Amino acid sequence: MFDTTIRYFCEVARLGSIRRAAESLNVATSALSRQMANLEATLGTPLFERHARGVHLTEAGRLFHEHARATMLDLERVRGEIDALAGRHRGHIRVCTVEGLIGDLVPDAVADFRARTPDVTLSVLTDGTAGVVRAVADDAVDVGFAFHPQPHRDVEVYQEAVQPLHVVVAPEAGFRLPARPRLRDLINLPLIIPPDSSYGVRQLIDGVARADSLVLRPVLTSDSITGLREMAARGLGVTLLPLPSVHKDVRAGRLRAVPLADANLRDARVGILVRRGRILPPVTRAFLSRAGLLLAESSSTPAP
DNA sequence: AACCATTCTGTACCGCGAAT
């Protein structure tokens, strides 16, 4: 296939070793070594620094790597376009989502999409908001779902929806909350929140706390939404989450969720992210379109 | 420091399949 050399190069660059790349690609090390040598000869410059424990990209190698990755993605898109011309809907979509959406929006979007296009496969990874943004920016995934994503030069918000942050408590835990709680009302309650600002929820809370000169003293932190929810459900404290992360427990009466009144928290958003400027394959565009519809439906309050 | 095993890349040579 005409993209063999580029595919080989990307794998060597990714794994930093000709032997490991050969293993991953199911070819002999020598064959891969030769391919890379031929590529370097064609370009007239070394792309790798050879070391006893592997290879590193040279400056030229890094430049070529950027081109190679873009070429691979473009090739994938063109294949998709050709498949679409022939009436076929095939391909693979890589998704990265924050954990808070993996119990709800993302599986709904995947189920809806798979029902329409059963020949398209998907892989779904989870990460914090910062990790999702990075994965989209680096082209490591095709679509990202994030809570309150920070703007990034290489990332475009395909669609977003308001998803207010809620105070989440166990009904029987006995924490007294005002009818319209603000973050400052929670400051003396045992807070259970994500550990750092690489999580969208924490980034939002920290922003409001800074603006209101509040000092947050969480009694428990967890990098897992399930962890936050379950600790709150056991009455260990109050946590702050968007409704989709807890709505099943709220419906079951296991947790109570009250929207926060602070403007920034009321206006928190869930975003569907794509790499800026990337022309997506038809199946990915179709997935985005379905996911966008579901996101709009899931939004509990319309944007102002 | 010397030795040895391991890991990794590079080269020579060979076989296979497609193109001419």
Next chain:
DNA sequence: ATTCGCGGTACAGAATGGTT
């Protein structure tokens, strides 16, 4: 039948890390 491109095996050599 010949040529060409690609990949496999076998082997050499260099670097590294552990042991004595």
